[in-house]
Amino acid sequence: MSTPSAGSDLPAPTPLPYRRPSGPGRALVDGWVVAKRNLIKIKRVPEILVFVLISPIMFVLLFAFVFGGAIDPGDGVGYREFLIAGIFAQTVVFGATFTGAGLADDMAKGIIDRFRSLPMSPAAVLVGRTTSDVVYNVLSLVIMALTGLLVGWRIREGFLDALLGFGLLLVFAYAISWVMAYIGLVVPSVEVINNASFVVIMPLTFVSNAFVPLESFDGVLRQLVQWNPVSALTQASRDLFGNVSASAAAPDVWSMQHPALYTLVWVLGILLVFVPLSVRQYSRAGG
Amino acid sequence: MTDMIRATGLRKSFKEVQALDGLDLAVPEGQVLALLGPNGAGKTTAVRVLTTLLRPDSGSAIVAGVDVLADPDGVRARIGLSGQYAAVDEHLTGLENLEMVGRLYGLGGAAARRRAAELLDRFGLTEAGNRPSKTYSGGMRRRLDLAGALVAAPPVLVLDEPTTGLDPASRVQMWEVIRELVSGGATLLLTTQYLEEADRLADDIVVIDHGRAIAQGTADELKAQTGGERVEVVLAEPSMVGAARAVLAEVASGEIELKAGGRELTAPVAGGLAALGHTVSGLQQAGIAVLDLGLRRPTLDDVFLSLTGHASEAPAGSPGDPDSAETEEALR
DSSP, X not given: OOOOOSXXXXXXXXXXXXXXXXXXXXXXXXXXXXXXXXXXXXXXXXHHHHHHHHHHHHHHHHIIIIITTTOOOSSSSOHHHHHHHHHHHHHHHXXXXXXXXXXXXXXXXXXHHHHHTSSSOTTHHHHHXXXXXXXXXXXXXXXXXXXXXXXXXXXXXXXXXXXXXXXXXXXXXXXXXXHHHHHHHHSSSHHHHHHHHHHHHHXXXXXXXXXXXXXXXXXXXXXXXXXXXXXXXXXXXXXXXXXXXXXXXOOSSHHHHSHHHXXXXXXXXXXXXXXXXXXXXXXXXXX | OBEEEEXXXXXXXXXXXXXXXXXXXXXXXXXXXXXXOOTTSSHHHHHHHHTTSSOOSEEEEEETXXXXXXXXXXXXXXXXXXXXXXXXXXXXXXXXXHHHHHHHHTOOHHHHHHHHHHHHHHTTOTTTTTSBGGGSOHHHHHHHHHHHHHTTOOSEEEEESTTTTOOHHHHHHHHHHHHHHHHTTOEEEEEESOHHHHHHHOSEEEEEEXXXXXXXXXXXXXXXXXXXXXXXXXXXOGGXXXXXXXXXXXXXXXXXXXXXXXXXXXXXXXXXHHHHHHHHHHHHHTTOOXXXXXXXXXXXXXXXXXXXXXXXXXXOOBTTBTTHXXXXXXXX
């Protein structure tokens, strides 16, 4: 880097008229400002929420009534009861698409340029976006749980266990949000992100025990299913909601024996990779 | 004088495209510099480098005393940027937009609200302040975006094509706003493809083409560089060219040009009004009918043409097409 040649003077850094927050707390403070901005959008365009909430209801009803009779999980638990945790898992994972779509939209509209020209934390836009999407997921879980209760799903373990189950679903969805955040910053438009997430998330949720029992898969597919984190998430939720029959032992694989732990390992791994990756991508966006 | 913006030897290429090719810039404190050039000249790339949005391949830049590459965050805290398309959140109200920007500059909640209300008032948006900005006209959105750049009262302002895509009335209104800003003492770098805009707003103009500064000076200096005043005559009858040329020869200080289908004559003159008066009486005495007659000073369009060898292009960007300018910039 060359020093500007002599000529007129350069000023000393001009003093700032205000004091800026600093340190890691700034990512949270700024992130909350961005999250509030995203949540205002829900207030202004409530139509978004209608569809966010209708599709999980539709999923619960479709699977319960269309496949309800055809698939027998086989361990004494009815299919509807078996199914609900799978639908929870699938829906919250799909919810991450919002994160990617929101960021792709912000990129396209130039808001990201505005944010990037401000002295804010480079993680704030991503922290804000992933945080506001937790709100979407909480709402859709509540709606799905109510619909599930209507069609015969029951929480058979303690209330606290059930809360842990919901917590695990949200934490996993949060991690997937960061993956989608990265994709949202890389792809050129909202249309692409919707298709991209479909391509990633459909196999992830269908090649799992979310809709069909693990026992019905063979060979390589079975290996994939039992190590798929969505399977572990679903298995852990079923355990915590008490939607597995007491007599049936969990499949004899570490991931299925310790599904909650295995899920959390994935959560940690995803965050460790995708938080720095996304923040770096954000910092050089458009460059 | 103290330079609030100084860039030295900025280079940036995108694939095979050399967007910046050794650009040098200096803007003294309190001055307005217009970066004038056609689409794809490298204006937006220069702005993006100076506002820390883009790292140059080489070169350096100091803004408000802070090195753009060494301390980008320090630069961001001292600049206000308003882009070529209004980067406001359409679902947020005007007030919410400005409040959010204030919070992100580090103002406290109450201070951010106060500042937002103040700016809305100053930009004539108080009444619309509680409506989502989606409902604003193009000119209102642009003003809101500009207000966003002023939230932290930054010493350096960078406006990237602030009036591209605006209707003429909104453009004039925007010019008034910008002139008022500058009278407040801010240092301003402005890019534009409108020659008239540079002429109206800037103390100094840098003409940029293919990523390089090709000329610099005040509007008057640039015009003088292209040539001084001239008398133009458009004849009613092309057959009178010979006679008209003889009249003009008496006042001309250089070669007389014939253009536009053989009925328009242009003569460089030194005497201004006196030369015009002489021409008028000369033409009358000779009984030559004219369609148009006048004393012309070169426009910046002439300047541009003579400097670049190509005319300035009509703007391709419009509010409904936010990508166009950037895409063209990248494609060149």
